[in-house]
Amino acid sequence: MNRLLDISTFKCCTDTLQKSSMPDPVEGEVQKPAVTNSTITAIDFDKATEVYAKSLGKVHPPSSVDALYQHDNGELFFIEFKSSKPSGNELKWKAVEGLLTFIELTEIKRSCIRESMTFMVVYNYNGNENSGETPKEKLRSLQQIRGGQHPSRGLSLGRLRHLYFKDVKAMTGSEFASYIAEHNWKSMV
Numbered sequence: 001m002n003r004l005l006d007i008s009t010f011k012c013c014t015d016t017l018q019k020s021s022m023p024d025p026v027e028g029e030v031q032k033p034a035v036t037n038s039t040i041t042a043i044d045f046d047k048a049t050e051v052y053a054k055s056l057g058k059v060h061p062p063s064s065v066d067a068l069y070q071h072d073n074g075e076l077f078f079i080e081f082k083s084s085k086p087s088g089n090e091l092k093w094k095a096v097e098g099l100l101t102f103i104e105l106t107e108i109k110r111s112c113i114r115e116s117m118t119f120m121v122v123y124n125y126n127g128n129e130n131s132g133e134t135p136k137e138k139l140r141s142l143q144q145i146r147g148g149q150h151p152s153r154g155l156s157l158g159r160l161r162h163l164y165f166k167d168v169k170a171m172t173g174s175e176f177a178s179y180i181a182e183h184n185w186k187s188m189v
Helices: 045-054 088-106 108-115 135-146 174-181
Strands: 014-016 041-044 067-070 077-082 116-122 169-170
Touching: 041 045, 045 067, 045 088, 077 088, 088 108, 108 116, 116 174, 169 174
Parallel strands: 077 116, 116 169
Antiparallel strands: 014 041, 041 067, 067 077
């Protein structure tokens, strides 16, 4: 697979994972912190999608994930950062629309993507946070965390695995930090 940074739309849209993980500011609210503090450079896929939409003369860009990372070994990662409990339907929409944009920009066949791309959801998890979960859901989440399971908590993303992506992962910001260290991620630039 070719280097993604050889594509002009991607080359002009790089940033750190930390900046890509910053939640959009909400007027009148205190800015939430970044989901990750990683200074690894990747493609800011939201920015790339805006550039793509602008080139088509569209005012509103399609939904997209926050970051796109290509490992030295060629593996690809679509990364969506969430500062609170994510919604499975919203994530599916971002994954599929982002994938369509990616296919158009790279001209890579879907079968190749299915063999090389992982969709990751990385979110802040604060056990004391009022997340809107029922007491039963909170208990299940705590049991999953204590059991070492990734607390995807009803995201229903499994259908995306093998249909669109090689793998689908949901993890907290701290699990993500461990993952990128363990898998030797380096800046793309």
